[in-house]
Amino acid sequence: MRRSIFVGFHRAASKSLAHTTFTNTTRDKSFTENNAVFFSLCLRWFASSSSSSSSSSVTQREEGYNASSGIASKSSSSVVRCDLRRGGEKSASSSYSHSTETTPTSSGKIRSTKIVDDDMTEQQPKKKNNHVVFVLGGPGAGKGTQCANIVRDYNFTHLSAGDLLRAHMKSGTEDGNMVAQMIKDGKIVPSAVTVKLLLNAMADSKSNRFLIDGFPRNKENRDAWVSEAGYDCDFVLMYDCTEEVMLERLLGRNEGRTDDNVESIKKRFVTFRESSVPVVEFYETLGKVRKVDAIATPEEVYEKTKESFAQFE
């Protein structure tokens, strides 16, 4: 830090010196030369004091100072990860890192330029060549209906996060009771529970093509997925529908669900708007969203859906 500030300062000084040298008079030139000597002495003093100080060189390494580019970057990566696949043991691998790049400007100030979120840009290698498609859309948009068609025609395995959670809530455990209440309230169950259910189901399957329906419901779901699975989805299939149409469909669904009543449905709509739409927007920034108009008939919706699966024929 100290060194990067100094370099910024020295650069600012050099720049102003260069400017003076080419534009000013002879009197200014001798002033410039004196200044140059002064700054050069400063530089030497600083170089010797910083090389004799071990903490300074550690700082330099920690901040990733790059003398040729003049960019000082800070990076830190720290996540103790909880293995959710089986049993929840801790492993020491780190999954996320954020680095802040700072650039010394000509005024000598440190200007923060950008935050680099590694997990947004760098995907990890896929495990077992798995293909994962996340299927999103509001409650009642028709996700389950279309997933059945895709399974039939493209050899995918359908994993509904909601179905897995509903099965889990019937376990009668404390965890299961918590899930039951959250589903009734239209709330999003903690990612640790959902990701564990999904990964266990995948581990039990011989398939390498998965439609993960109703997931990720929020950014926390997505981050937990990337952390635990070690890779992101191939793409997100997003069924776009109005609340009016979804309400009508849900009230006619008749599957005996505890959350298909007007009170719960309204809460689910709010959760969808506030938590799920942002995760779709996040995936849009990665260019991974394939949107399908879900208001049409099931057959028409499927015709559009198929366009995203040509690669799996």
Ligand SMILES: Nc1ncnc2c1ncn2[C@@H]1O[C@H](COP(=O)(O)OP(=O)(O)O)[C@@H](O)[C@H]1O
């Ligand atoms: N395109 C559609 N047009 C009319 N009804 C539909 C359509 N897609 C699904 N449905 C019906 O709407 C209800 C909700 O569909 P479903 O697939 O369960 O939605 P989701 O999985 O998104 O909650 C079901 O009763 C289903 O038969």
Ligand SMILES: Nc1ccn([C@@H]2O[C@H](COP(=O)(O)OP(=O)(O)O)[C@@H](O)[C@H]2O)c(=O)n1
């Ligand atoms: N990733 C998920 C998916 C579902 N759920 C819960 O399960 C409920 C039903 O989800 P679902 O996907 O089966 O049904 P729809 O709301 O899409 O019709 C949600 O309202 C949430 O309470 C969750 O918490 N996290």
